[in-house]
Amino acid sequence: MFEMNGEVDVKMKKKKKIKKKDRLEGMKKEMDIVSVIHKTRRRESWREYGLTSSKAAEVLERDGPNELLPPKGTPEYVKFARQLAGGLQCLMWVAAVICFIAFGIEFSRGTLGCFDDLYLAITLITVVVVTGCFGYYQEFKSTNIIASFKNLVPQQALVIRDGQKNQINAMDLVVGDLVEIKGGDRVPADIRIIFAQGCKVDNSSLTGESEPQSKTPECTHENPLETKNIAFFSTTCLEGVATGTVINTGDRTIIGRIASLASGVGNEKTPIAIEIEHFVDIIAGLAIFFGFTFFVVAMFIGYAFLEAMIFFMAIVVAYVPEGLLATVTVCLSLTAKRLARKNCVVKNLEAVETLGSTSVICSDKTGTLTQNRMTVAHLWFDNVIHAADTTEDQSGQSFDQSSETWRSLARVAGLCNRAIFKPNQESLPIPRRIVVGDASETALLKFTELAIGNMMEYRERFKKVVEVPFNSTNKNTLMLSVHELEDPMDLRYLLVMKGAPERILERCSTILIKGQEMPLEEQWREAFQTAYMDLGSLGERVLGFCHIYLNENEFPRGYKFDSDEMNFTTSGLCFAGLISMIDPPRATVPDAVMKCRTAGIRVVMVTGDHPITARAIAANVGIITEGSETVEDIATRKRIPVEQVNRRDARACVISGGQLKDMSSEELDEALRSHPEMVFARTSPQPPSSPPLIIVESCQRLGSIVAVTGDGVNDSPALKKADIGIAMGIAGSDAAKNAADMILLDDNFASIVTGVEQGRLIFDNLKKSIAYTLTKNIPELTPYLIYITVSVPLPLGCITILMIELATDIFPSVSLAYEKAESDIMHLKPRNPRKDRLVNESLAAYSYFQIGAIQSFAGFTDYFTAMAQEGWYPLLCVGLRSHWENVHLQDLQDSYGQEWTYAQRLYQQYTCYTVFFISIEICQIADVLIRKTRRLSIFQQGFFRNKVLVSAIVFQLLLGNLLCYCPGMPNIFNFMPIRGQWWFVPIPYGILIFVYDEIRKLGVRRHPGSWWDQELYY
């Protein structure tokens, strides 16, 4: 859970260096693939025969099996041992060993009460082991990343060797093997296609893009990820067949390299882990310092060595906050639970707080910022651009639909469309129905369904005669279909066509304006151009629509339309209008981005889309604010070359993947520093240097805490590298989910903002919780210091301390996690991880030296009262220790002349423990109340608003009563049934704590920045 080992840190740093080298090598290997492609192309003779079995065996011997090997990790028992050997844990082990020794010696002497030491040792060990197991479990959960890659790997492959086809285990494939794949198969290795027939693969497991990609033998791009002739290990062949040679196997495949990169990228330590480590070190250091000082003092005063060791142990037990790690873990998991209800599943508990300190969010566009479905955004007809309703629930405004042109346009859009709804979805709202068809046709179908009504029935009425679909092979960018008319008396055919606007316009000679067919004059062409440019600049995909009623005489009923011959009119059509589509932003996103901005968080968009689309969406959701200009914008406005523009003037910046590739890391840092609004577009999902990873590293170099969203396997290194990786629950691949610290179940960016808010709140509340927990260490420590130096009978025992730490005070400290925020935390800047520490000097000083001191005085007042009222005056107590603890002295006289046996004195000592315990409890009730706020008055925050806290106080009191008055307690936990009066002795001190803290807060509120504020605000 919390790494506390300095050594590990050093190792991590070393690893990082090695990783960088690896990445460089990875890029070189990239080049290798390309050269391999060229080489293998020449070996066409293998096409029939394949490798010989002996050659295959040889290569298998050399390269090893075709499987993903888990990286050599630390053995599990070492990991577990590390959990047991943190700073505090080591101290507790030492304490436990001292206890055992003390028990051994005292047992052999037959001392009464020697079993206390044994219990103490066992309790200490239990605490260490239980927290260790917890931490180990946490670590175990977040590190089994390679397992998710294993699931992707195919089992069988059809290979051609020695001229024969064999079904072999995919593990035995070697470089050079000829393999055949068909629809439904997993690709068994990285292969270069040498023969393909209608082969389409789904690369979603690799890149997260689910659009099927066709594979052909041509090398179309020098980037292996973009070229059409390479199919990748673990991707799925959807349809068709293909034959290819294996070019990479096992860990050398693209996915293997991503896997090793992902599992190799050092999981960055979360800020909260660093914070806790930081302060655990301090605590451990102080504990040793105190313990050792008093060990020396004790030896100097003349105690025996064993006694001095026991003092050392007791001081360690008193000073170390045993329950703290548990408290922190519980607080974090409470927030994690709260987040889970808001669709953020947190895998790594510490990530809860990391979100709160996040200063940069690198967000994927598709699906996170946008709805991930094409939607009709604008229409142009009658020479006006109309805006369509793009909201998810159709709650927006619609345009005027009374025009005749609109009816024609809708008819073309509805008829010239192959997409259909899957059956039996009538109950679903239209936008959520599942459609079979491509993205833009789906958008048009839904749009027309909403506008006109039942499209399936509508199409029935216009019976389709023939259609010519889009076809990428013959570069046909148009789609047309011919329909019979609705009116059975009208025997004309209607030809409808859609496609790229300029191509459509080429074929038109008239244009519909207000339902009237007008000749397509120059003014209309210009209007068309303007509209087309306007829509294009919004980043939208624009389609043109036109139609024509075919001449009844030329094309009578029964005319044989031939889609290949195109034996019908395809020019001189009538232009109906333009419809533009976009993947619109989610409704909640602009608001969420705004919230991020007020919270001082930068949102950087990373997308594979075209820069213009990316920019439009960025502007739409507020990532690029109104009035922000890019360097290019300024250049256009001022009519000067791009080079002359002062980069600092440009707030916004859009960097494309190509530019990013050419930038050095310094240049990228500089760009990120000088432009607050960044968009990365057209980023290719090339794994070893995937853009998110580079961007994350750059942001981290600038000292930011970075959150990254991602869904593809290729994102997993970046997700791991980021301070907090956020995977998409719906679109995300398993590998991404495994690499991430958090999963957004609804893929919605707005959920991240909720997470940020919760993260900030938990940071504040953890601060309060820790302050509360630390306070009581002083009243636990002072009894020992006084005991050693002034030799009074021991006021507080170790077991009692553990009862406070691990029983009564846990619930109240956890209940502070339920505290509401004091101010609007979303209007503050993210905390500076170097300056705004979780535990700072003033928190420690205030808890230890002020509130802790008051509690100590309360404890001693109650202690001396209980002693005096039972017959031992305070002055008699001083220096009494050696007589008091003398087992052979059975008649020690008190201040009244009564004589006490040893056992009677021991029970009196237990009474003192209990009284001191009660004093700490009463003061801690005051303490938990004051910790509700750091700045506001409790009366402003509300006394009883935090119901959990109130019940925690009640629980604490009940538990205190149980410990005091349950029969048998004196001999089990050294608690005595104390007199009711002693409960009231510490109350004045409790009131003092409360009043003093109110005064402190008043001063802090009234005089911000003053000495009082600086010293006493934590």
Next chain:
Amino acid sequence: MSTKEETPAADGDKPQTSSWKDSIYNPRTGEFIGRTAKSWALILLFYLVFYGFLAGMFTLTMWVMLQTLDDNIPTYRDRVASPAAFWGLAKKVWNAGLVIRPRSLDIVFNRTDPKQYGQYVQHLENFLQQYNDTVQEKNELCMVGEYYEQDDQEEKKVCQFKRNLLRQCSGLSDTTFGYAEGKPCVLVKMNRIIGLKPRGDPYINCTAKRESPLQMQYFPSEGRFDKMYFPYYGKNLHSTYVQPLVAVKLLLTKEDYNNELTMECKIEGSDLRNSDDRDKFLGRVTFRVKVVE
């Protein structure tokens, strides 16, 4: 995109020349362990006032608490008197410890070697000084068998317990208390408890933990604690009070020498507790005797 401009804000992190020495004393800022002299003075003054106030409050509460205490009787006596009473049980139970003199639970000596038993004899002699006639003659002669209650008297008197009541164990006739002859005396005394009035007729009964019974002599006869020595009124009012004693003379025979003998003495015949599981000295005392010839 390619031109890189030098910006003044870019080099925010100047190479720090500070070292660990600076964290103790930084000559540039005049900071000593992170604070300037003025800052230290202010914070120390603050804590002086703060702890001054706390100490004052502590002293005040302690003073108030001490004012509420009675000089003569402790406010509560949950340990020595009756923890049972706390639970609302009506019956008061007295928890009086039993101790022996000489102050050792392992009495081992060679009866022929005065050096070895000398310490015991010396100890008993010293202990019995307060029971000397010269001291005791100033005290009252009280009614045998009745509590000497003097609640309403200003000055509490003490009942006489003369040394010679212990006869052979008084050290008067036999100055070695029987140690020289191998028949040692052990004095049993009950812890003083203010207000303790044992009901019944308390007496000391000792047994040797072995098969055959051991011959013993009790002084005063039958090992009785007489009621007239109760109650005790506390150190303040009853400063010259002496506890009643019971001497037990162990009549060891030749066969008993060189063997370790475990003895247990109990107070019996009263409501005093003598069988507590946890406290082995409540109304009873166990000790070992070994006489070497």
